[in-house]
Amino acid sequence: MPKVALDMSVSLDGFASGPDDDLSRIHAWIGEADAQEAVDEFLAAGAVLAGRRTFDKGQESWGDDPPFPMPVFVLTHEKREPLTKGASTFTFVSDGIEEALRQARAAAGDEDVVVMGGTSIARQYLSAGLVDELRLHLVPTLLGLGIPLFSPVGGPSAEWRRTKVVEADGVTHLWFEAIR
Structure with a gap:
């Protein structure tokens, strides 16, 4: 299931990011063999859930080819049209966490849904x-x-x-x- x-x-010490949203030390392991x-x-994963700050912060490092082969559902307070960059599609959901999860589960099918932050x-x-x-x-x-x-x-x-x-x-x- x-x-x-x-x-x-x-x-x-329990922090998901450092001061000023610095992720360099927290994510230094990514890419290691x-x-x-x-x-x-x-x-x-069949789909990913992300917050708006994570999406905004990620734009800096992802550039024009974000690393998501699966659909990404971005929780936000603002209605916005879906965005496709490279092989990644971002759908913006402003109707709360349950609705975002419902959409992510529908897209994921038999695969897991991952909450990646923030x-x-x-x-x-x-x-x-x-x-x-x-x-x-x-x-x-x-x-x-x-x-x-x-x-x-x-x-x-x-x-x-x-x-x-x-x-x-x-x-x-x-x-x-x-x-x-």
Whole structure:
């Protein structure tokens, strides 16, 4: 059965990005050969959910050929026409997290839907109890400041069972499933 997976990098002190939205230390592992398993699992998703800030920030580094072979649904407060850049199609959803998830599931078919961030939508999906799996990429750095991944989540508390660990240089990939 397809899952909704939250897939994000996090520092040892719990930050998903550093000061001024700096992602350089948090995402330094991406592209390393020993990180391929985690990257392949992300790329196997049938659809991706992203927040507007993540989309806006990504435009700087993605350029004209974003790295998404699957549809991306961007949560936003503004209505906007879909955007295609390279092989990537971005659909902007302004009707809330449930509607974005409904559209993403329809597009994904039998594949997983991945919530890739940012922290605001991560917290919203966690708070609503809509995340089945956590895929955390624990980076051995202390950022000291930045945007925390989990605080405050709000909503019901949740228990998670670790299902897989992959150790690599510069990152430890952790998979957890929700205990329901």
